Amino acid sequence: MELSGGQIVVQCLKDEGVEFIFGYPGGAVLHLYDALFHQEDVKHILVRHEQAATHAADAYARVTGKPGVVLVTSGPGATNAVTGIATAYMDSIPMVVISGQVPSAVIGSDAFQEVDMVGITRPCVKHNFLVKNLEDIAETLKKAFHVATTGRPGPVVVDIPKDITDPSIKVAYKYPKKVSMRSYNPATKGHSGQIKKALGLLLSAKKPMIYAGGGVILSEASKELIKLVQTLGYPITHTLMGLGGYPATDKQFVGMLGMHGTYEANMSMHESDVIIAIGARFDDRVTGKLDLFCPYAKIIHIDIDPASIAKTVKVDIPIVGDIKSVLKEMLALIKNGQNKINEKAVSAWWTQINKWREVKCLEYNRESRLIKPQYVIEQLYEVTKGNAIITSDVGQHQMFASQYYHFDKPRRWINSGGLGTMGFGLPAAIGAKLAYPNMEVACVTGEASIQMCIQELATALQYETPVKIINLNNRYMGMVRQWQEFSYESRYSHSYMDAIPDFVKLAEAYGHVGIQIDKPEEVRPALEEAFALKDRTVFLDILTDRTENVYPMIESGKAHNDMKLRVAIDTPINRELA
């Protein structure tokens, strides 16, 4: 089959099984867009800003586990995509971004709409390619998908000069079934000796903790994790990225850990004697001050990326490998008899943990006459029966969503953790809804974040993706305001949101339904109404208590046992008991 470069790109996407491509046209990709025009297998989703294309593709990847695909033009199209590429990179999300480039002959001449895309994205991609020959397109794209989806996943950029997609030049096309790259062989199986040793240490623990992160989701290892946790009967905590890996409603789950983690999760981490980190990368939002982090614990760390291990925290037993495979091997050892835990100590440990739970760190004032953001999320959880996909923007609302919506399944909680990109939520909701049209998708956002990609309301209309926007409108960049309250004597420098648009009218202007509420008793009916409007995008503008803060909070430089709580409490740690 003889095809032009543009046709080859499209054919590669078909052969790769790509369902959606999120993009925006421009000069350098016109040949490519012409090739897209003549087919219907790969559905193109026209966003309203290239950043949204990357977020939507990223969310599609997060909910399905398949790579997200993006197509942007050179220059401004390419640079607009960078924030979304960096967002995917920080959270290890598989994505292939095809960017048009100026014709080969003028590269380097400051040609119209030329930027060095390979250079600009180098620090925020897993890998990138500049395609130099028409004959190389198919193999390069195969490599791009291979690199993006294997090992520790990540975004890959393929920059294609315009002349290479010229419709008048054709070559024979064949999509390689497999690629092998001598310089890229990600680990899969963990070292059996290490796994055995790790299990030995884990079984000997008196105060064990399972600290599981986004790697569990990426590895599709939720089932194995649940099996391990329930077989051992140990407490488990998740990072923000791990939520849903283990069911949040199960009694062994002690909540999220870290800066805004629960009292019980952080106290347990601090007092633990053996921690097994599973696909978690000891992020600074999790560890707090490193010298004070988990002072009594021996640490086992399972991660597919050797560079994640011992990067910030010293580890006693490293295991490099894919979580699913490592946990399977561990479970087999347990089944074959290596299974005696220290029952007496572990039971005392649970007694201690349950005491910490009694602090009820997530309680809030339920009598308030103002709408509490926590209440909204609780109601959202109930109305959707915990079954929705929740995307989020960045700020207090994100933390409230993570704390009060109990995720029982993986790939339901879609947020930007590593980069913390405001503007992520709405395009992400669209990407998720396209992937699963029959699931409820809600975007929890704030009045500041939503304005960063608000134009995507048009995309939602065009492609009929009825998502529900839950705008926790506190008239502040709440997260910024909270830090200013705690650390800058409440000098609210430029964190007040003035000139907020009328979101109801705005929603209506985009052809959607807008609802505004400001009383607690309106929350439940408004949510029910929004979800009852099955085929409409609904913008629910909820005027919440503007003074509300996220608790617990570990302020920077503090240890896990030094949390700021909503209610002052007095529960001295009983080290004897535990």
Add this chain to the structure above:
Amino acid sequence: MRHIISILIENEAGALSRVAGLFTARGYNIESLTVAMTEDETLSRMTLVTDGTDDVIEQITKQLNKLIDVVKLIDLEEAVHIERELMMVKVRTSRESREEIKRTADIFRGKIIDVTVNTYVIEMTGTSEKLDSFLAAIDEDSIIEVVRSGATGISRGEKGLHL
């Protein structure tokens, strides 16, 4: 501690900038960096001299290995190895100093490869430390120009860095 890291990397445009970019992005030191094609034209060999605690060196080697273009690398510090750097020094000479400079160069096994009425160019190879010593041994004011290649290295014995 100083480490010499030898890297086999795909001989592709941009490979060098990936390595250099990694060092600036993550705040690692580069003392020197040399790169040239190997006998296999699809591969380049890079020698990188860096400095850091054991933890930092561990991260450096892991992060380098993580670069898709890096095929293989070794930290020469972990093996018995030979280190060589090439230096050329242009010095100003006078009738009185000429003999003295030549003698010092001889002691360091340097060669005089260019001579004019009032200059010498001395070529010298050795460990970076030896080259430093030579520079310290001659009159600083006489030095017009120094050019150094940066260190390269190879492990001793049968073991080697190859595919």
